[in-house]
Amino acid sequence: GAGVSQSPRYKVAKRGQDVALRCDPISGHVSLFWYQQALGQGPEFLTYFQNEAQLDKSGLPSDRFFAERPEGSVSTLKIQRTQQEDSAVYLCASSPGRVVGVYEQYFGPGTRLTVT
Amino acid sequence: SQQGEEDPQALSIQEGENATMNCSYKTSINNLQWYRQNSGRGLVHLILIRSNEREKHSGRLRVTLDTSKKSSSLLITASRAADTASYFCATDHDYKLSFGAGTTVTVRA
Known part of the structure; x- marks a missing residue:
């Protein structure tokens, strides 16, 4: 079956531009996560949705980062006024259950953002 | 911040040999x-071990967990x-996964 998909796969933005990254989770998955992965590091948690509710956004690095999941399926991570330090791979993951940790997370291929 | 730390950072082995890597974490x-990431398939879940389990097997994978030492292999x-x-390695507390920096494994033919 279809896994988690993300688009675009690669994005080059000039500093100061706004970008929008899309995530299509596995159909029916309740939980959705965004992670940021810097080069040579493990993924770092950004935000968590349960259906359409954003239950945790404590990992978002600044108020330039905004995520939404208005209908409880597709999610968009938006970064305003991009900075060079935003360059990273942005990973989306989904999980079938409400109690995460009992379930594995299924990751998408990621969007590699390069800010020049 | 990343809770888990993998050791070693990099490992190079010959095909057919065993590879062992360790993970230490800080909180309960x-x-x-454990997840694997390569350029072809992205980040893939390998195995989950619960806090009340000590060892788990899946195919050629064996995971151990020692909660008293806060470590896994x-x-x-x-x-x-x-x-x-x-x-x-990724630890979860509530719903968040905290990943370490990873161990890069190279298997030589």
């Missing part, structure tokens, strides 16, 4: 998971070229 956990037996990847 519900479960610990991943053993890959009879390695293959396709096992070349970065391996991450």
